[in-house]
Amino acid sequence: MPILYKANLLCNFNCLYCYQHTIRPEDQIIDHDAVEKTIRRLWEEGGGKGEDGKLKLNEDGIYCGPKVILHGGEPTTLPRDIFEKNLKLAYELTGVSGIQTNGYLIDNEFIELFKKYKTSVCISIDGSWPLNEFRGVGTSKERKKQTLKILRNMDLLQEAGINVSVIAVIHKANATGDRKEMMMEWIKSLDRRKISGRLNICVSGNPKLDLTVKEATEFYTEMFDYMMLNAIRGWSPYRDIIASLRREREVVCIFRECDPYCTKAAVSVMCDGSTGVCLKIHHDGKRYIRHSKYSSIRSKILLETDCKDCKWWEHCYGGCSGTAIDFDWRNKDRFCPVYKTLFVKLSKIGFIFNIDKQTKGRSGRAQQRSSPPKEGDYQDHYDEFEHLDGDHRYLDSDQKWLRTKGK
Numbered sequence: 001m002p003i004l005y006k007a008n009l010l011c012n013f014n015c016l017y018c019y020q021h022t023i024r025p026e027d028q029i030i031d032h033d034a035v036e037k038t039i040r041r042l043w044e045e046g047g048g049k050g051e052d053g054k055l056k057l058n059e060d061g062i063y064c065g066p067k068v069i070l071h072g073g074e075p076t077t078l079p080r081d082i083f084e085k086n087l088k089l090a091y092e093l094t095g096v097s098g099i100q101t102n103g104y105l106i107d108n109e110f111i112e113l114f115k116k117y118k119t120s121v122c123i124s125i126d127g128s129w130p131l132n133e134f135r136g137v138g139t140s141k142e143r144k145k146q147t148l149k150i151l152r153n154m155d156l157l158q159e160a161g162i163n164v165s166v167i168a169v170i171h172k173a174n175a176t177g178d179r180k181e182m183m184m185e186w187i188k189s190l191d192r193r194k195i196s197g198r199l200n201i202c203v204s205g206n207p208k209l210d211l212t213v214k215e216a217t218e219f220y221t222e223m224f225d226y227m228m229l230n231a232i233r234g235w236s237p238y239r240d241i242i243a244s245l246r247r248e249r250e251v252v253c254i255f256r257e258c259d260p261y262c263t264k265a266a267v268s269v270m271c272d273g274s275t276g277v278c279l280k281i282h283h284d285g286k287r288y289i290r291h292s293k294y295s296s297i298r299s300k301i302l303l304e305t306d307c308k309d310c311k312w313w314e315h316c317y318g319g320c321s322g323t324a325i326d327f328d329w330r331n332k333d334r335f336c337p338v339y340k341t342l343f344v345k346l347s348k349i350g351f352i353f354n355i356d357k358q359t360k361g362r363s364g365r366a367q368q369r370s371s372p373p374k375e376g377d378y379q380d381h382y383d384e385f386e387h388l389d390g391d392h393r394y395l396d397s398d399q400k401w402l403r404t405k406g407k
């Protein structure tokens, strides 16, 4: 389970759809010692240490314990010495480090730190201008300048040989009308530079920002067709849907079981050193205290209600708790029809992706399951993080991490 450093919830941006608005403090005091102690404890409890007391490596000599990722808020707004201390801690514990950032403040000094601590950098950006207009702070002119600077910083990172990935949130400003084509071209330009990432759907609850289900279905299916035509690979949610249909382990958390009180995909470390759940859950403005025991309660409810008899259950698990209908985790994800369309579409051309015929019908695990899941079921999906977008999710850089040798 990835450890997300969420001690700093402050941010230099004011993105219109940010799911942290409801919990962002005016000011905050970070107890750095308590935070570090918690990160070390979680790393050890999560099996980061091998029997020899060093990093836990798999048979290929690759670190296979929990990763530590600097999230936020915006991690680059921390004082530089504290920022380096955190990155160094992640590196010492895992041999690599990672950051989710809006990318605006990145400069040569940050780049040197990223090189030193083998940092994978995931940038939250929703496209070139004006596709990115919901992100940033200030007037439209100021947001445009910020977007151009972030794009330049992405160039600098790549020139420095740093792993870069992207989380783009999909909304009215980059997935409707003429903008749709612009977005496709931007994704293609990233692909040609070997950058991939996630296309996370916007779930602010504001109809001026969020796509309707119809708009989202059109965007995601057209984008998939465009990617197929242009040989663009590696983008989520498609790669996760394919992986789920192929019953592989590396599947983003929105297509795995999620306990909103004990999110397996992420444990957040807060400013006082306490642990929290995935912050996407906080969209409803409520505080969620992390429970120590994992429960399958959401799955049990959905199997009796919204998702009863759905043939895609064992590839979807009701979607994300944080984007459930009415922000109530007992409901299925409000974009269920989008997922269903994609599961149907991708399974029909499954032979291209080596998807077993069984996944197309009711003959898979969904049919085998006649009773609700037990506690601890569904362990077969990859327990990595979600790059909780630019919101979350993350990290496509984790694929690169898997190839990164530990110390």
Ligand code: SF4
Pocket (backbone or CB within 6 Å): 306, 307, 308, 310, 311, 312, 313, 314, 316, 317, 318, 319, 332, 333, 336, 337, 339, 340
């Ligand atoms: S596709 Fe819809 S109904 Fe089926 S499991 Fe997913 S959220 Fe539930």
Ligand code: SF4
Pocket (backbone or CB within 6 Å): 253, 254, 255, 258, 259, 263, 264, 265, 266, 278, 279, 280, 281, 319, 320, 321, 322, 323, 386, 388, 392
């Ligand atoms: S992003 Fe959604 S599915 Fe993933 S851990 Fe957070 S709430 Fe759960």
